[in-house]
Amino acid sequence: MGPQTELVDTPHGVRLEQLVTGAGDPVTVFAHGLAGDIAGTRPLGSAVTGRRVFFHQRGHGRSAAPPGPWTFADLADDLAAVADRSGATRAVGVSMGAASVCRLLARRPDRFARVVLFLPAPLDGTRPAAAQDRLARLRAALESGELRAALEPEVPRDLRDTAAGLAYLRQREQQLRRDGLAPQLDTLWQAPAVPDEAALRAFGGRALVLGCAGDEVHPAAVAERVAARLGAELHVYDQPDVLWTRRRDLRERISTFLNAH
Template sequence: MEQLITGAGDPMTVFAHGLAGDITGTRPLGSAVAGRRVFFQFRGHGRSDAPAGPWDFGDLASDLRGVADLAGATRALGVSMGAAALCRLLTDTPDRFERVVLYLPAPLDGHRSEAATRRLDRLLASVESGEAAMIADAVEAELPAAVRNTPAGWSYLRQRVDQLQRDGLAAELGSLWSAPAVPDESLLKGFRGRALVLGCLGDEIHPASWAERLADLLGAELEIYDRPAVLWTHRNDLRDRISTFLND
């Protein structure tokens, strides 16, 4: 597993990215979190291995557990797919983490929106082509309109295209949603730590209703932002909210 450890001291927090994401996408979320921080790439992403598939969320939970156990992490943050993998881990071992943050959690029931399916299919096809222009078109579609054609947008686009051309994405990622991420959602009620769930309105890939549902199951603190692309539109508030929760 490709990993990056930053910071010093305790506690240790592990950061799990979303589908087709990478370490650079989770680092801003931990920039103000105290202690050591371990960022990693799930199987099929970056320089991490891609064992033969198909894969399921039990496999991703094993990736997350392996990194967390090796690092001695007591806290965890999961984004989208990473949040679903974290939920799967918690259904198996509800006492594994003291605190968890679920940011834009993905649905756990095995069903994905048409928008999510189209996004992944387009991205996988563009990476398979190896053509920078095709990859750039797929990545640019994920940026909010206000960010496109700005220096920040161009910098992000260039970095993502370079990373995807260099490291690629495993085709097995398309097999993940063939079954529910967790065997029984009610098992999440066994979690005895503290949880923070962060969702937003207007995101068809990460419905706010799922954030609300998970917050209820986990007995978590809940924050619903008023529009999507939270990392672009509310970056400072998001960073402060996460660090305040994990540093308390």
């Protein structure tokens, strides 16, 4: 039997589900994106040394969904609680999770020595139309029960009927049917994720930002803007869907960056 998730208490009273893999130091915390889960972030850390702490953000998995509205300050509180509890010195954030990492760094610029932001969400409170449409599509599919068609855009067309593609769609469908989508998630973008992006210039660690050209939900221009704010290394893939088409390269970039001394 593999590692099991556990529920942990935070100082601010929100119970969060986490999974710890690996052993020793350093410790890296992983924050997934909107409607994502622990399973979706685990491949990003497969070659990262030390302990890896994956957690479900509020409203996902078995993590609590306190009354809204929610802000990115709330997500930063959750992230800080998990990171402080585990002694994490590194962080990996995906989309919404990347924005929560940035909100925490704006508040505590010395909190992490190294961070990786994959497909970061905008920090200024705006959302691409494709991102809004994705959430609306998933909500409608949950209500109608027709989830498979709504999830298929997450898999490249030529891979949807492969064993890997079908397994992914099955896992995602089961996850969303089990966990649903907390209505409070819609309130997150009522205010900027980072009210003063200039505060990110105080970050004294090292950052790697990874974007993809042609990703309508996560425009490459957002990755470029976030990288500039952090003084980060930036790599933009020349096509979207790199979790499917460039997974080995993606994992190597993340692990090489985080494992370096």
